[in-house]
Amino acid sequence: MILRVVQRLSRDWFLVGMILAVVLAALFPDFGRSGGPMHADVVANVGIFAVFFLHGFGLSAERMKAGVTRWRLHLLVQSFTFGVFPLLWLLLDTLGGRWIPSDLSLGFLYLCAVPSTISSSVAMTGIARGNVAGAIFNASLSSLLGIVLTPLIVSVLSTTTGQSLSLVDAVLKLAVLLLLPLVLGQVMRPLVGRWFARYQRYTHAFDRLVILLLVYASFCDSVAAGSFTRYGGGVLAISLVGAALILAVVLVLTTTASRWARFEKEDEIAAVFCGSKKTLASGVPMARLLFGAHPGLGLIVLPLMFYHQLQLIVCSVLAERYASRPQ
Template sequence: MLRKFLPDQFVLLLFGTLVLAWLLPVPLNAVPLAQSISFAGIFFLFFLHGLRLPRHEVARAMMGWQLQGIMLAFTFILMPLLGLGVSTIAAQFLPAALASGLLYAAILPSTVQSAVSYATLGKGNIAASVIGSALSNLSGIFATPLLFALLLGSASGVVIGSDIVIKIITMLLLPFVLGQAVQSWLGQWAARQKKLLTICDRGVILLAVYVAFGAAVSSGSLEVISIASLALLVLFAAVFLGIAFAAAWFAGGILDLPRSDRISLLFTGAHKSIAIGAPMAALLFSPKIAGLMILPTILYHQLQLIASVPLAKRLASTQGDSD
């Protein structure tokens, strides 16, 4: 019965990581070392992304234009605008960092695995979901920091200077390019080691979340979070997710997309990637606020996994019905 509401064990792992970071936070004097280990893991994570994503899918993602353009516009234009509205209202009730974290979640790229999985379950356009989520992640390496600078930079006090740009290129783009470069030699090995590399993927993400959240606990930044504010944050994240799903579905209808394409837009457009969000937060924010900024993304990610299973099944069961 529980698995109906927690369809992916990663939800529990993320929650357990937050609890561990709360109970056993990173000591302040160990934060620099922990960040260095986390950065090394982030480099490896994006190397794996480059190694496992077939070049022909990257090429197809770069060449697609109509549906892919709609997906990108929804992810990096409409979602940030929706997030700006939600975070502005949330700022009246939540600490500033948590409200800003909702907007940070809105400017992240789509997931890859879950967007494709739920589009498949809902009988969507699988090829479009694969290419769209891949292109979203590639674009997000640059689009997310730019959107952050445009929408959040001055308000948060974080400036996207040359040091941040160098970090992003070194920690995200360079390892991805290296992974693509050695794919001819290691690609088949990576395909055979899918389960092991998935564990490595998730381990790095959990490490980044632990370091960010644990450092925030040690610095005292999380003292602004009360039970009431946490409950409100969950509510705002749930409302934002509902708005995102509704906007994606109706946008597909307004654009007169085929039903399968609407389903792909629904999941690719509304889903947000913790795999990009956690590493990117480690690069953009200081340890003092990174944990606060990433918390809304973690909650949104958990909610999207929980909500997507019944939604995808509903879409699949009503395939023959009129939209």
């Protein structure tokens, strides 16, 4: 198992890119900070619009329709994504929030509020021989619901961290830079869908490069504000342990709930992978829009970055175990 994890990490250029982005932000924070020579706000908005425009191309309405009938599966997955996760944060924040920096606490809240991820949820479900159509529907529905529910959850619960978020402004920003390009991509899909399918691996690489750019800009603001020198390396340990704890609890709960509901094994697999995943691809752009030039933005996205890598490693092992069951 350890060997598989090491092999996976060695092939993951995106993980290397995230580490490099953080290192560059620590060395050259003034270049990428808000108001710096890179003009991070403008570059970020253009990149976010382009990424979600491409996501609109890739969102297949036909494949979503194929998975619409399993309403119990959908109810369970969305309840975990936007209900159980925030409740879990409330519990953990009540128990240990007083010892965690406020920006990092807000980061854990944000982790628990973002939608599920589409690509890896569907990929893991396919590897595990689960309900792929149901996974596509739930992951896509989660992304759409997140445009409203993510800022709503953060706005309602962030008062406990001593910070606030304007719900109306947040939803308007997400609608303009996330929903609008998604709709435009769907409208143009019949015209350029075949071209997109042919070059999808390049658009996927562009998607990840934009995320790395946003990670760099976010950490530049935090480094320039002195957030990491103020708290030291302890924030990394807290982020890693907290993300691992949340992932472990949610995996147990999704599996238990699926079996309690007597789902077929294929639906259980879709519920476990879709209900436990959180999106970095949409989460980092959304954080940039919701929190803007917040000096602690690097700390806010840090738990999500750790959670992203942990969920890929753990869920890839789970997918192989599910796939090894008898036909």
